[in-house]
Amino acid sequence: MRLIWLAVVLAFSLILAPLAVEAQQAGKVYRIGFLGTASASGEANRVEALRAGLRDLGYVEGKNIVIEDRWAEGKYDRLPDLVAELVALKVDVIVTTGGTPPALAAKQATTTIPIVMTGVGDAVATGLVSSLARPGGNVTGLTDLVPELMAKRLELLKEAIPRAGRVAVLSNPDNPSGVGVFKAMEVTARSLKVELQKFGVRGPNEFENAFSAMAKSGIDAVVVTQDSIFNANVKTIADLAAKKRLPSAGTKEFSEAGGSIGYGMNFPDNSRRAAYFVDKILKGAKPADLPVEQPTKFELVINLKTAKTLGLTIPQSLLVRADKIIHP
Numbered sequence: 540m541r542l543i544w545l546a547v548v549l550a551f552s553l554i555l556a557p558l559a560v561e562a563q564q565a566g567k568v569y570r571i572g573f574l575g576t577a578s579a580s581g582e583a584n585r586v587e588a589l590r591a592g593l594r595d596l597g598y599v600e601g602k603n604i605v606i607e608d609r610w611a612e613g614k615y616d617r618l619p620d621l622v623a624e625l626v627a628l629k630v631d632v633i634v635t636t637g638g639t640p641p642a643l644a645a646k647q648a649t650t651t652i653p654i655v656m657t658g659v660g661d662a663v664a665t666g667l668v669s670s671l672a673r674p675g676g677n678v679t680g681l682t683d684l685v686p687e688l689m690a691k692r693l694e695l696l697k698e699a700i701p702r703a704g705r706v707a708v709l710s711n712p713d714n715p716s717g718v719g720v721f722k723a724m725e726v727t728a729r730s731l732k733v734e735l736q737k738f739g740v741r742g743p744n745e746f747e748n749a750f751s752a753m754a755k756s757g758i759d760a761v762v763v764t765q766d767s768i769f770n771a772n773v774k775t776i777a778d779l780a781a782k783k784r785l786p787s788a789g790t791k792e793f794s795e796a797g798g799s800i801g802y803g804m805n806f807p808d809n810s811r812r813a814a815y816f817v818d819k820i821l822k823g824a825k826p827a828d829l830p831v832e833q834p835t836k837f838e839l840v841i842n843l844k845t846a847k848t849l850g851l852t853i854p855q856s857l858l859v860r861a862d863k864i865i866h867p
Contacts, residue, residue: 568603568605569632569821570630571605573635574608574611574644575767576615576640577611582636586608589813590606607625613743619647632821634654635657635659636657637767639714639716643666651677654679657681659681659682659716660682662682671833673827678826679816679826681809681812681832686723687723688803689720690726695839696762696799700786706728706735707735707736708724709763709764709769738752738753738761760787763787763788763793770792773792773793774797776789777789777845786851787800789801791863795842797845798842799841800839801840802840805836805838809834812832840863843864843866
């Protein structure tokens with residue numbers, strides 16, 4: 540009888556043990572570090588998209604997750620100290636936004652805390668991952684195909700303004716993805732018989748001088764590269780381009796803010812997708828085993844209101860391909 544009783548107790552123990560572990564996990568509050576290059580207000584739509592994605596997966600702030608956010612306010616040199624704060628807090632995962640710099644800073648700060656990157660230009664070329672299919676290490680997430688995107692924006696701008704022979708490239712010299720971006724654009728520029736000229740800008744206080752220099756250099760149009768500082772100041776850049784009567788191309792948000800042409804992915808959707816990686820990691824998956832994802836949907840935005848102001852006639856062949864047209 541005693542043996543039977545012990546067998547029953549053992550059987551119940553085996554059944555209840557997984558439930559106890561599950562209950563313990565259910566009661567755990569995960570700490571998520573969020574590292575951004577720009578500011579909380581400048582990246583508000585992306586942060587909210589991540590929160591929405593986490594809510595869809597059952598994560599509620601104050602209940603089972605806490606988000607510790609840190610913002611560099613456009614100063615790349617602050618990133619190492621900010622990520623060090625997150626590491627000291629022993630966060631369970633770090634999510635980065637605002638391009639390559641925060642992802643690199645996070646990778647340099649820790650080899651053990653999982654990192655989910657978003658908004659990165661070329662994750663392989665910049666050394667963040669070994670390959671897209673097999674990231675290796677502690678970094679995974681989403682990469683934006685920025686070199687190819689920038690080349691496409693140049694191509695679209697040339698199609699819209701066939702006379703454009705000299706095109707400015709507004710870039711941030713502190714952004715390590717810029718080298719690969721410019722190389723990709725140079726290949727396209729040669730085939731289009733376009734001369735490119737770089738104009739480096741590290742912050743909003745340098746925008747005015749850069750556009751004044753473009754006007755003095757006889758530039759015909761300008762392509763704005765992807766950078767968190769530029770993304771947070773799309774309206775200012777679009778207004779300056781219009782003021783200097785320069786047709787312009789950039790992200791879809793840039794065109795919606797007044798730029799001539801916009802082409803790219805939906806950034807908030809990208810951030811929302813990051814929640815999938817966070818969820819997998821919190822449930823035990825290793826970043827090295829989670830393939831890096833690339834965007835599959837791109838949108839073309841044409842701002843006819845800006846085109847009219849600049850006296851441009853956008854070809855019908857381009858208008859019929861647009862996903863969104865902003866009318867006067």
